[in-house]
Amino acid sequence: MTRSSPPTERVVAVLDFLVAHPGRRFGLSELARAVGLAKPTCLGIANELTRGGYLVLDPATKAYRLGPALIAAGRVAQQDFTAAALARRELAELSARYDTVGTASAVVGEQIMVLESSGPARAAATVKVGQTYPFAPPVGLMYVLWDGDRALDEWLARPPTLPSRTDRAHLRQVVTECRDRGYLVESLSPNGMRLHALMAGVAAYDLPAEVRDLVGEMVSSLGERVYLGADLAARRKHPVSLLAAPTFDADGRQELVLTLYVGAAITGAEIARRGDALVAAADAVTSQVSGRRPTGWR
Template identity: 65%
Template sequence: MRTSPPTTRVLQVLDHLVAAGGRRFGLSQLARELDLSKPTCLGILTAMTDGGYLLRDPVTKTYGLGPALITAGRVAQEGFTAAGLARPLLEELAERYSCVCSASAVVGDQIVVLERTGPGVAGQRYPFAPPVGLMYVLWGPDAEFERWLAKPPTLPVKLNRGRLRQVVAECRERGYLVESLTLAGVRLHSLLAGVAAYELPAEVRDLVGQMVSNLGERFYLAEDLAPRKKQPVNFIAAPTFNATGAQELVLTLSVGTTITGAEIARRGQALTDVAAKVTASVGG
């Protein structure tokens, strides 16, 4: 696949400013943090400012996001009505459990976070290929699950297909997925956020691959979720469906600690209730 280095540099600047959550940057700081030459960085900033995508403060000579992005964002969001409807419900859930909740979906060949409560911003992207993405095909047709499973993995990963299919069957019946909390899993998501993992140096991919456990073992089965048994949980995920019955969004509720099976069930039911409301609101 051909890429355009100049376009990549523009996206670098835009992603950096979005991730900064409203902070403003001077030319020298941006060039240094993005490893760009000052002339190259200045050319990008000037063009984006002229187009209204950035604003330059004439006093501090710093750059921030501009009004043209508001229009672009509104148009883009119209294609993801369910995510907007999910936000107030996720905010209530986040307040109840003092956690971060999100709504995400597959857009093209990437997973995109469309809504997020708490720290951080929406817009994070992840490659849609093993070991990331099971929950986006879990509640869909078996053919979609098989297509995802057949994708070249972004990182080396063991595939215990028997256990993975058991996870799929149980989660379809239960209505939600529970991922275990491991340092490797947390670091994996941090690495893959906004990164083209296929382009990582081979030695880095192999090293990270060694951190990742068997894909099926990252998720709990019913036997692991006895009411009094405690388990370290990263997050719980549940699907919403559109008017055609296809899986549309994945809603997640972060946990990040050890809780009992009974508490997992309570939070899982609360999340599936929110997902059901979102589904109903879009005629799903």
Template identity: 55%
Template sequence: MVRQSPPTERVVQVLDHLVAHPHARFGLSELARDLDLSKPTCLGILTVLTDAGYLLRDPAGRTYGLGPALIVAGRAAQRGYAVGPVAHRHLTELSARLGVVCTASGVVGDRIAVLDVAGAHGSAAGARVGEVYPFAPPVGLMFVLWDRDERVECWLRREPTLPVRIDHERLRRVIDECRRTGYLVESHTRGGQRLYALMAGVVAHDLAPDLRELLGELVSSPGERVLLPDRWDTAGAHAVNLIAAPVYDAEGHQSLVVAAHLERDVDIVEVERIGDALVATADAITRELGGRRPVR
């Protein structure tokens, strides 16, 4: 049974609204109207959050904005998910060297969360810290494929976000190849990227069975978007969305995935150059955070 807590949901609603408008300040009446809350309820929430330091109140304008306690909470969350100064420094250096957006993401509960973004410019600037996606087939393969096989099987057993067909033979080839090279090369068509963005936005809601079935028919099998050597034309180029590599924790499990977002046509020589640079960056982060590669 899923237990609901309307009072807690209202607190989250207030915080989400202010986080979505970090540079704005709101009065009590405006917030109550925007969030469809009664003024007494809204005032009670604002008062408690202000007393705790999560919000600041401007006495002159009687308006509210984000407070310093959120900075402390955010930094603690970053440390907890291994995205602190160490990872950010390496991502920034890699982004400057490659001239692309680089991100670090990890699994938080039952969701994939974007934890850091460096070099947010160009078409990949849409990657934002705090974005979440479902961690269940067909989404999330790269967060388990460098881990032990039982982690992969556990992910495959999760209830799919959409009905998908799993090509186990190809999936095994993808896993073996990515473990051999140390990185993953993923290709999306622009339509495919839009589809997955839409899917990530709606999976948390109950979809009508016929809509779920329709979307499921459009979604490819996990690993289908990974480019394998037999699909590379050594004299040509392919549309590559991103290249990703794993960061490991002290027990040899994947803790993060760092990715370079290319979103352009590249040849195999450039893929190997960027892939090697990404693996070196991921290994450097692993070492500095006290992690280690798994023993297979």
């Protein structure tokens, strides 16, 4: 069970708001109104963040902006996500080639977090760096899929965020095929897309009623949205949401998931081409961090 801290949540809300509006400055009244705080409460938070260098107060306009302390904190944090920084170039090349969004994400603490994103400007709002998702069944299979059976079993044992059922035989087939193929192909469905959008930024066990109602309308077997090899006829078109492939660290553990969004129906042959390109990009990141692919997997 996790505990929340409302005072801390208010501090995070102020920082998140300013991060979401880069280059802009906000007066106290505007800032308080934007984050839903009383003006005296917002002033106390802003004063402390300013003293710590996390905000800067313009003495002339009395407006706040992000401060230099965040730069130092960001640089230190980035050292723990070297692979994500290295993935940026690979993602940019894939995004340009296929005119779509590519991301690098990982499990950070108890949540899945988007660490890098690349793609055309019109799609910039599709997935944002820093966006989080719950990491518990039925969400997060691709983050343990290539990390060995122990990691998979530990994820399956987590309290589910949503009602789901486990068809062990089907899930084992999904795991085996994805490990052999080197990438995952997720099917595209209107309900699946709605569910993904609704769960963005939601804490693992604090899901709104709208999400639970939607799940009631969906078949929620683990791995059901993953295409198996027999489903992907080369000449026939298949509605695809995304492709995903892993990077590995020096111990052969899964580190990141690189994702290439599709959002359309494409042929099985085209899925294979994009999947191979994504695996090559993930392998390039693995090589740059001196990682290694587990023995026996593609």
